Each structure stands twice: as structure tokens, then as C-alpha cells.
Amino acid sequence: MGMTVLKPYGDSSTYDVGIEVRGRLVRVQTKSTTFRRGGTFTCNLTGPGGKAYRPGTVDYFAVYLIPADMWYILPFAKTRKTSVSLQFTPGKAGHKYEAYREAWHLLRGE
Numbered sequence: 001m002g003m004t005v006l007k008p009y010g011d012s013s014t015y016d017v018g019i020e021v022r023g024r025l026v027r028v029q030t031k032s033t034t035f036r037r038g039g040t041f042t043c044n045l046t047g048p049g050g051k052a053y054r055p056g057t058v059d060y061f062a063v064y065l066i067p068a069d070m071w072y073i074l075p076f077a078k079t080r081k082t083s084v085s086l087q088f089t090p091g092k093a094g095h096k097y098e099a100y101r102e103a104w105h106l107l108r109g110e
Contacts, residue, residue, distance in 0.1 A: 003108060014047060014057035021109040028107065029053065032064040041065045041088045045079055052084045060107060065090065073103040 006018035006025070015027035033043040043063050047053050053076070061079060063072040068090055074097065079086065089095045100106075 014053065015059075019107050021107070026107060026109075027057070027059045028062050029058045029060070030062045030064070032066055034066045036067060039089055039092070041068070041090075043086050043088065045084045045086060055080070062107075063088070071102055071104075072097055072100045073106050074100050075106065 004020040006020060008015070008018065014029070016030045017028050019026040019028055029045075029047075031043050031045060033041050035042045043065075045053065045061055045063075047057075055076070058076050060076060061072075061074045063074060063086070064070070065072070065088060070090055072088060074086075078097075078100070086097070088097055090098075090101065092098065
């Protein structure tokens with residue numbers, strides 16, 4: 001996809017990978033889920049101790065819905081006004097996060 005991906009050394013960082021975009025680092029926390037009720041998947045965006053991520057620690061969440069083989073690239077700011085438990089309903093018209101499905105261009109700074 002034309003991105004330079006960086007892996008922090010050790011497990012002390014608040015994010016899983018960094019993406020170098022035009023000389024700056026974009027911090028990405030990856031999450032995945034298999035939990036589904038009907039056509040809706042639930043994914044918890046919690047960090048150490050089951051707590052929400054603080055502003056300034058993560059730029060994006062890359063959420064993988066395993067059974068659907070589908071990614072959502074969510075800007076941190078779009079997750080702050082909700083709980084740490086997000087629901088994804090792929091293909092549903094008007095779904096809150098549908099615009100972020102496979103939105104890899106966001107990580108490239110486009």
C-alpha cells in the first residue's frame with residue numbers, strides 16, 4: 001500500500017505500529033473482533049487496565065472484523081464521543097462508521 005510501517009521496540013508504547021507519512025509519525029493501535037450478534041460486530045477499544053485511550057496517545061485505530069475479513073480505519077477523534085465499545089454493521093446504509101471501512105488512504109495522509 002506504499003506505506004512505511006514501524007514497529008515500536010518492546011511493549012511499552014500506547015500504539016502497535018507507526019506509519020511514516022511525509023516525515024511525521026502516525027500512531028496506530030490495532031484491534032480485532034470475532035464477536036457478532038446478528039450482522040453487528042462489537043469491538044472494545046481499551047488499553048492497559050481496560051481503560052480508554054487518552055487523547056494524544058493514538059492517532060488512529062485499525063479495527064479488523066475477523067469473520068468478515070474487513071478493516072475499519074478510525075481517526076481517534078471519531079471514537080471519543082462514544083463508549084469504548086464500538087459497534088460495526090458492514091454494508092448497512094447510514095452506519096456510523098461505514099465511511100471508514102477499508103479507509104487506508106487516511107493512514108497515507110490523503
